[in-house]
Amino acid sequence: MNQSLVPQHLPQYPTPNNTQTKFDYSNKYVKPEWSGQETPVSTRTNQNNTPTSQTIIPDQGGSHSYQSVQNGNIPPIFSNGSIVDSPSGSQTSQANTPVPPNRVHPVINNAQIVSTNKGIGQSVTRNQDQNQNIKPITNGISTASTTSIPSVATKQHHEQQRITHEQFRAALQLVVSPGDPRENLDSFKKIGEGSTGTVCIATDRITGRKVAVKKMDLRKQQRRELLFNEVVIMRDYHHANIVDMYDSFLVGDELWVVMEYLEGGALTDMVTHTRMDEEQIATVCKQCLKALAYLHSQGVIHRDIKSDSILLTTDGRVKISDFGFCAQVSQELPKRKSLVGTPYWMSPEVISRLPYGPEVDIWSLGIMVIEMVDGEPPFFNEPPLQAMRRIRDMPPPKLKNSHKISPRLQGFLERLLVRDPAQRATAAELLQHPFLRLAGPPSLLVPLIRGSRHSNC
Template sequence: MPTAHRIAPQPPTPLTPALDRSTSQRLPASKPHKPTDQLSRSHTTRDRREPNGAPHPQALGPPSSFSSKPSKTSPGSSTTDLQLKSSPSQGRRDRSPSSRSAPQQPSAATASLQKAAAAGGATPRRRERKEKDKEKEADIVSRLQAICTDADPTRLYKNLVKVGAGASGGVYTAYQVGSNSSVAIKQMDLEKQPKKDLIINEILVMRASRHPNIVNYIDSFLYKNELWVVMEYMEGGSLTDVVTANLMSEGQIAAVSRETAQGLEHLHRHGVIHRDIKSDNVLLSMNGDIKLTDFGFCAQISDANSKRTTMVGTPYWMAPEVVTRKEYGPKVDVWSLGIMAIEMIEGEPPYLNQNPLKALYLIATNGTPTIANPEALSPVFRDYLSKTLEVEAEKRPTAAEILQHPFFKLSEPLRTLAPLIKAARDIAKSK
């Protein structure tokens, strides 16, 4: 079976960037570590940006306007600082006495605003905005209370061990009282969560999705202003750990891609677009079971003809129609599936050495990305990549159609992934 040709993974160096894994289930480390907003990953030099919005690529200018150096801001940032400059004429004032007009008395409304500002009070507009924000917060909390179980989770789950940390909370493993089965728990401080509506979206999608290739939702709780989301524990970690620590054969890549496509077909059939397919959001068991996770950016569509235009996801995996803000549908997940196949071949997605803004520009202008050694791949694998990475969404196959591709006939049994998962786990434990 052909194996992807790339340089074998090297041990991490002091320059290896830290990675944000706040939304992934991580393997327990052998040593206690200080919680941090960014989780490091073994044997990788990849800087994995978190999902975020980004400027329209057509407003970015030609490639020369970008710097290939990483941004000095946080890894997830894809914003640029705009400097406003005034013309020389705007900077000069006529100071002759004849040109000076007599000071005007402020209007009653202006005087009222100035008085309120001097007294430290908020303007009516600001008060109105704060009141609307409070109403929105209260509505979200009310909706969360409606879908969460009214119980004390500390009585239901014991022996919590932190295995990951992020800006708004952490990921823990625990044992369910009674069954003594292992679970994964995402704890989120609601006050530190900027987009609470995404949490509701994630819970609703997980609760409604029962499929062998989707992580099982167990329960959720609101406890002391913290949201607990309980799901099945995938002890093998994320696919990212596997692809950065191992070289995968075509048969193994086909097996992972097939299982992921099956999960996508289920979501699409029920009117859900994932919009953030990448190796970080594919979890594995020690036996090689493969399941999709992280549904915060999912979009609900009413019918097959419904389209979206919002730019969400992680830049390097975005489909061209998302980057260019065209109307798009479920086929954006098929493009990301193809990018994930390149991850499994080369250890990282295309353009990861570029900053997010330039990556968005290259996705919008370069079309189908290339790989280093295409001749090393079988013809059927190359055809699979060309189909999933078709730039024109109308010509790109659906998830159901791509499942019929002959590439999946090369799939090796899922148990052949077990040694790769164990190798990635051993590396995590040795850190």
């Protein structure tokens, strides 16, 4: 292949290193980082029916520019509080257990907060006023009022767009397998849908096992370069507590990612429908921390840890999913500044647009612990923008039910939710925490899986 066809702005992924890389964290804000995701199909809104989904504002502008942040302030777009009801930027994955309608997440994309509806078979609509707010403008004139006769400039623009698509497809072809997966897969059944694509269950004719197939249309992605994360991270980094990717293909203009199908559903189902005891919380945390310790040792930051991103097998094994928003850090690129994640789970340094590294995942895990105790993250009944300001400006959030937890769990949580990222415990350190001695075998979680399914019936 002519390498000149590969766009230069596409992310460069390092060769995976199986050794435990040690980064120098002596500088308070200079720490490893890089960019990706694949999240459970769920619908989450707070009690005010405010959407609460993923957020991403890139490190650099280009065609996807963002509002700059001065002195650690939330961008102006956040200050005006406008929310655009659009599926743009939302992600899909394989969790197929229905979730109550009071849990949908907001997405911040292209310096806008975008609501995302990831429920099965559900769609997101925009009202007329919202559509007017996001009309493209050309030379100060709304495109809705322009003539339908294409100009020479328009034709040239379309030609450039076509070439760009061809270049991107050629680059993606370098990292996927050749061939057509439909030769070995059949009995496709759609279980989820989002703006990036759909998720289906299929049967492998050779092995007879069920697999999950994530299908993403290249032409419908707001940030196509993030598709590389869907392939490269899951392909190159394997761990018992990370969802396995079996293969990936280009089928026409769609990227198909074939991965293991986890029938236990998402952790969100359990935190919203059942009550978890401390042994079960410790069991989930220990499995998640094993995966995070591995990822962080390889310079990978997940950047969207929350209950929706944690999937379970029917026998209770916990696996991290949703790698579309992850980032890679190295000695050459030791920090990130993108505003990426889901507002209620974001760390203070991410919201403040300070350089950050793997420690942001630890904060998000702390918020997930609060989910497991209280059933929802802090500030969940407030609009996302207000919640982000509170996270940025206030001391670490507290449990609503702090009187119901042991001193060991309280001490564990206090090691996670530390405002200064340099003082926050690492995943490897947390695995040695006394609270995790309560962790039991995965089978401890099986009653919760059954209980959440019963509640969904």
